[in-house]
Structures are given as C-alpha cells and as structure tokens.
Amino acid sequence: xxxxxxxxxxxxxxxxxxxxxxxxxxxxxxxxxxxxxxxxxxxxxxxxxxxxxxxxxxxxxxxxxxxxxxxxxxxxxxxxxxxxxxxxxxxxxxxxxxxxxxxxxxxxxxxxxxxxxxxxxxxxxxxxxx
Numbered sequence: 001x002x003x004x005x006x007x008x009x010x011x012x013x014x015x016x017x018x019x020x021x022x023x024x025x026x027x028x029x030x031x032x033x034x035x036x037x038x039x040x041x042x043x044x045x046x047x048x049x050x051x052x053x054x055x056x057x058x059x060x061x062x063x064x065x066x067x068x069x070x071x072x073x074x075x076x077x078x079x080x081x082x083x084x085x086x087x088x089x090x091x092x093x094x095x096x097x098x099x100x101x102x103x104x105x106x107x108x109x110x111x112x113x114x115x116x117x118x119x120x121x122x123x124x125x126x127x128x129x130x
Contacts, residue, residue, distance in 0.1 A: 006033035007049070013057045022086050052094070060095050090117070 008016050016032050026045055029035070034050040035043050060078060078099075084090050111118040 007053070008032045009053050010057050013053055017054065055093050055095065060093055092119075 013032055017028065020028055020031055023031070025047070029045045029047055029050045030043075032050055032053075034046040034053075036046060038044050078095055080096075082090055082092060107122040108119040109122055111120055
C-alpha cells in the first residue's frame with residue numbers, strides 16, 4: 001500500500017504538510033510516504049526520516065553524521081528561528097540539540113516570560129533575565 005519510493009522531499013514535502021494542516025503526526029508521516037512494511041506485514045511509520053527530510057526542506061542541513069552542523073562545512077547555516085506549527089507545537093530540531101550535545105531523556109524546565117520561553121536544564125541554576 002505504501003512505498004518508500006513515494007517519500008516526499010523538499011518543496012513537495014513542505015506543500016503536503018501545509019495542505020494537510022492540523023492532522024495527527026502519524027497521519028502526516030503516513031501521507032508524506034514515510035512508511036515501510038515490517039516482516040509481519042504491519043506498517044512502520046518512519047518519523048525520524050520524515051523529520052530529517054522536513055528539516056532539510058526548511059534549510060537545516062543535518063549532515064551525514066547527524067551531529068549537527070560543523071563550522072566550515074557546506075550547507076546552509078542554522079537560522080536560530082523556530083516557528084509555531086499549525087497544531088501549536090514549537091519544534092526545536094535535531095541540529096540544535098546536537099549543538100548542545102543533548103541526549104534523549106534530558107529534562108528542562110520551561111521558564112515562561114513576557115513573550116518568551118527559556119529552557120533551563122533540570123537542576124541547573126537559571127542565569128537568565130525575566
């Protein structure tokens with residue numbers, strides 16, 4: 001039913017995301033073609049490949065090592081701008097977390113200020129201004 005050959009990238013992927021609007025993440029990944037079939041015949045949604053393709057389509061080059069963007073390498077520079085998505089989520093991409101060497105499970109407190117959000121590592125001292 002779904003084929004890896006149908007995975008959307010670039011402008012086509014951005015257009016599909018915009019077209020679908022506020023659908024579930026699973027439906028978004030499925031509709032963009034990031035689905036494979038497991039040995040038992042069930043589907044596997046390839047969220048990581050989808051989000052990497054989405055970041056690249058938006059100009060964030062993760063590089064082949066997945067370690068973020070090193071200085072002096074080709075590709076676009078990080079914009080340091082995040083956009084609130086149609087579903088209200090605010091995504092901080094892999095390229096940015098890699099720059100800070102963040103790992104899955106790292107926890108942060110959300111410090112809400114006037115039209116700003118600061119992420120402070122749990123247990124760290126908050127040095128920011130209100």
